[in-house]
Amino acid sequence: MGTPSWTVICMGIGLLSYVSLYILVDRWGCSRWANPIKAAGTSTLTCYLMPYFIYPTIVLVGF
Structure with a gap:
């Protein structure tokens, strides 16, 4: 409820x-405060795919 x-x-x-x-x-x-996250609105496919590249790289480096 x-x-x-x-x-x-x-x-x-x-x-x-x-x-x-x-x-x-x-x-x-x-709107200048939003400049650090501007890439998320302009290239959404890249932002969507980033974890698939970052996480394996972190694992391979051993961080």
């Missing part, structure tokens, strides 16, 4: 995050 309220809480958090980002980026024009 706790699932519907948890769903509404998560939807509210998501909505507040979306509205905050909308105001910050579209209204005020502050």
Whole structure:
């Protein structure tokens, strides 16, 4: 019986995050803070495939 309220809480958090980002980026024009994660939005296939290259390399190096 706790699932519907948890769903509404998560939807509210998501909505507040979306509205905050909308105001910050579209209204005020502050988008330089997102430069470190810019690659995730421009080359999504590369970001999707990175773990398949990084994890085996870490294992081979012995880190």
